[in-house]
Amino acid sequence: MLQKKRKEVSLNEETIVLLKIQAEKEGRNLKNFMEQILIKKAQDFELSNEYKLMMDEMLEKHKKGELNYAPWEDVKNKVFQK
Numbered sequence: 001m002l003q004k005k006r007k008e009v010s011l012n013e014e015t016i017v018l019l020k021i022q023a024e025k026e027g028r029n030l031k032n033f034m035e036q037i038l039i040k041k042a043q044d045f046e047l048s049n050e051y052k053l054m055m056d057e058m059l060e061k062h063k064k065g066e067l068n069y070a071p072w073e074d075v076k077n078k079v080f081q082k
Helices: 013-025 030-043 049-064 072-079
Strands: none
Touching: 013 030
16 A cells, blocks of 8 residues: 655635535545545646657666766755855
C-alpha cells in the first residue's frame, strides 16, 4: 500500500458547494470525491510528443557523454543562496 501525504487545498465557497453536490450525486463524501478526482487526473497524465523527443535526445547525449552534470549540493547552493 502506498503511503498517503496530507495536502491542504483552499477553495472558494461556491466551488465547495458545487463539489459537494457532485459528491452527493455519486454517494460519496466531499473528501473522498475530491481524492478520486485528483487520482483520476494524475492517472490520465500523458507525456507530450515534444517532451518524449526532448527526453530521447537527452538520453542519447547521456550515452555519448555529451552532458555535464553538477553535484546536487552545488546546484542547491546556487539556487538557494542566502
